[in-house]
Amino acid sequence: xxxxxxxxxxxxxxxxxxxxxxxxxxxxxxxxxxxxxxxxxxxxxxxxxxxxxxxxxxxxxxxxxxxxxxxxxxxxxxxxxxxxxxxxxxxxxxxxxxxxxxxxxxxxxxxxxxxxxxxxxxxxxxxxxxxxxxxxxxxxxxxxxxxxxxxxxxxxxxxxxxxxxxxxxxxxxxxxxxxxxxxxxxxxxxxxxxxxxxxxxxxxxxxxxxxxxxxxxxxxxxxxxxxxxxxxxxxxxxxxxxxxxxxxxxxxxxxxxxxxxxxxxxxxxxxxxxxxxxxxxxxxxxxxxxxxxxxxxxxxxxxxxxxxxxxxxxxxxxxxxxxxxxxxxxxxxxxxxxxxxxxxxxxxxxxxxxxxxxxxxxxxxxxxx
Amino acid sequence: xxxxxxxxxxxxxxxxxxxxxxxxxxxxxxxxxxxxxxxxxxxxxxxxxxxxxxxxxxxxxxxxxxxxxxxxxxxxxxxxxxxxxxxxx
Numbered sequence: 001x002x003x004x005x006x007x008x009x010x011x012x013x014x015x016x017x018x019x020x021x022x023x024x025x026x027x028x029x030x031x032x033x034x035x036x037x038x039x040x041x042x043x044x045x046x047x048x049x050x051x052x053x054x055x056x057x058x059x060x061x062x063x064x065x066x067x068x069x070x071x072x073x074x075x076x077x078x079x080x081x082x083x084x085x086x087x088x089x090x091x092x093x094x095x096x097x098x099x100x101x102x103x104x105x106x107x108x109x110x111x112x113x114x115x116x117x118x119x120x121x122x123x124x125x126x127x128x129x130x131x132x133x134x135x136x137x138x139x140x141x142x143x144x145x146x147x148x149x150x151x152x153x154x155x156x157x158x159x160x161x162x163x164x165x166x167x168x169x170x171x172x173x174x175x176x177x178x179x180x181x182x183x184x185x186x187x188x189x190x191x192x193x194x195x196x197x198x199x200x201x202x203x204x205x206x207x208x209x210x211x212x213x214x215x216x217x218x219x220x221x222x223x224x225x226x227x228x229x230x231x232x233x234x235x236x237x238x239x240x241x242x243x244x245x246x247x248x249x250x251x252x253x254x255x256x257x258x259x260x261x262x263x264x265x266x267x268x269x270x271x272x273x274x275x276x277x278x279x280x281x282x283x284x285x286x287x288x289x290x291x292x293x294x295x296x297x298x299x300x301x302x303x304x305x306x307x308x309x310x311x312x313x314x315x316x317x318x319x320x321x322x323x324x325x326x327x328x329x330x331x332x333x334x335x336x337x338x339x340x341x342x343x344x345x346x347x348x349x350x351x352x353x354x355x356x357x358x359x360x361x362x363x364x365x366x367x368x369x
Numbered sequence: 370x371x372x373x374x375x376x377x378x379x380x381x382x383x384x385x386x387x388x389x390x391x392x393x394x395x396x397x398x399x400x401x402x403x404x405x406x407x408x409x410x411x412x413x414x415x416x417x418x419x420x421x422x423x424x425x426x427x428x429x430x431x432x433x434x435x436x437x438x439x440x441x442x443x444x445x446x447x448x449x450x451x452x453x454x455x456x457x458x
Contacts, residue, residue, distance in 0.1 A: 056423040056453045057382060057412040072408070078416040098416045 002327040002367035005334055006048070007342060008036040011360035013050050016342075024344055024355045030070065031062075038322065040105045041368045044113055047131060051075075051102035059099050063132050075099060076118050076126035076135040089158060090151040090179075095122045100155070104322075106163040109170025117173065119160025123150055125175055127189065141175070141183060141192045146213050150180030153216045153235065161321050162220035166227050174245060176220035176232070181213045182245060198248035202236040203281075218261045219321045221273075229270030233263040238275060240300045251300035256287040262324035262335075266348075269330065271299035274349055276319040276335060284318050291315035293324075293335065293349050309352035310343065317341050322364035336362030371398045371447040375409070378453060383408045385451075395428060396439035398449060413451055425454040 005016040005024065013036045015028040031052060037059070038051040050070070052060045061075040078097035081087070087095040100121035108115030108127075118126040118135065125138040141147070150158035158180050166172035171188040181194045199215045201208065208214045216235035223229040232239040237258045238251040251258065259280030266272035275294045278284050286292065290313065293306045311317075317337030325334045333345040335352075340359035343352040371392060375385035385406065392398035403410040415421050419437045426433040427450040434441055443449065 054382065054412075056421065057379065058415065058421055060382075060411075075411070077411070081417055096415075096417070 001329050001332040001346065002369060004368035005344070006039045006041060006366045006368060007336055007359065007362060008039040008050065008364040009340070009360035009362050010035050012036060013039055014359065016355065022346065024353075037363050038102050038105045039364050039366055040107070041366060042107045042116070043369045044107060044110065045131070049105055049116070049132060051105060053101060059102050061102065061132055073132040074128075074134050075102065076120055076124070076137070078124060079137060088148065090149045093156070095157055098122070099124075100157060101159065103159045103161045104163045106165060109165050109167070112170050117163045117165065119163055119175060121155055121159035122157035123147060123159060123177060123180065125160050125163070125189075138189045140190055141185075144192060146194060147180070149213050150177055153178035162217070164220060164222040164230070166222070167224055168227055174220060174222070174230075176217040178218060179214065179216040181215045182217055182220060182232075184245065196241075196246050196248060198250070199232070199234065199239055200237065200250060219263050221263050221265045223265045223267065223270035225268035226270035229265070231263045231265050231273045233260050233275055235259070236280070238263070238300065240273075242270070242299070249300070251296070251303070254294065254303050255305065256290075256292065260319070261321045262319050264324045264326040264333065266326060266330040267328055269297075272297045272330070272348070273300070274324060274326065274333060276324055278318055285316045289314045289316070291317050293333075293352075295349050306349040306352075308350065309345075309354070320363065323362050325365045325367055327367040328369055332367065334365045334367065336365045338362065370445055371443045371449055373398060373402050373449045373451065375451045376453050379409070379412055379451075383412060385409050393442060394439060395426060395433060395441045395443060395449060398443055399439065423454045423456050425452045426450065427452065
């Protein structure tokens, strides 16, 4: 199992290590006081990237090799907006061509050293071919007329929060947008489509309810060992696909709730996935003040409620999109919450240990291989 | 030449000493400053080269009027202060 966990928070980046007694503790703090929106360690070259949101001064990206010193590299930036052109979302609200947030950061395939994908608010997907030294906006996706039908979900503007590079073919990339559905390229980004069946948007009028481009997938994950298996924690439910995302099936009767933001899938057993439920829509707190993780082992037919070691009264922790992670063994899990609680499980969620209840609000947890 | 002074809070991220630079507008002056300090540019200006939403510029004590184009005129004796706006928290 992984012995290292990176935790990106509203007030810094924390490195946690597991000792021989299986106890986790913070071994290093970076960017103390700064807002770290995303972190990634690229297993291909052992580089770590930290996305910072400095508020007044904008979003930045830093990187380091191994345990070396951090250095600022380029952050994805939008090209000059054409003179006189007004960009709007589905509600007619203006979208400025400015990077608001670095929301997703993923490595390219094993055959693409140095290649990174970055999803941003207000909806642009970027690619770097040089470890973040430079970035290019993926214009075919940005320029698709369908983007005018996207809208903000949780934020004022749309954003790409999930990027899945198919381990069988690095040219196949799926990007999920809140709110703008799931977009797929099969040629490395030259052409994109948003075409699938079965996903339902309860917040849209009947004519748009099954429109792929109107779906609010809160988080999309792909099983590394069975890449045709995809899971989505959606705004109004949990959806599962076994055919690469062409058809989706909604999981029914998920207790205590099918609302949430995060999902993790076992790296080899595609039928096993984890979720962190909350009350929808506006409340967004654990049902009954009991913080639990739900798990399916049968492809979403049934769900177990996992609570051993988790607070079962007056818990108001919410777990955002990038704050539920399973390691490469499929055994170890980590969960981080908006109220700064961090738990790990060594046994697929059967039991949990609290590492801290007083970290800053957590934006992302990542095991380091 | 106009004198450009940056908020001390920016110095933690990128060194921005007070700099004298030529130009007839705020844009021209800042372009001259950032030509010698390109990393600082993205901390003050957004992707469209407008003043960042939560930044403020004062020219001889008056707030910048044209936040998009930075066309406010300056003189050789102007003092340009690049500050954080309180709107940012």
